[in-house]
Amino acid sequence: MSEGRKQVQSESRSKALAAGAATAGAVTLGVVLASPIVLGIAAVPAAMLTYRWWKHRAVNGIRF
Secondary structure (H helix, E strand, O other), X not given: OOOOHHHHHHHHHHHHHHHHHXXXXXXXXXXXXXXXXXXXXXXXXXXXXXXXXXXXXXXXXXXX
């Protein structure tokens, strides 16, 4: 059964919040610790979550 539009948008919103929080955490770690290695390691989950969010929006036809 297909999902309703409101449910898809809600899921997209939650994915966006998770991606944003991970990105903010990665940037904060990189700035506070002043280490590009730590920033690079912390950026991997942020990039993965952001990719999953973009893919979800593209698959479900949600425009920006």
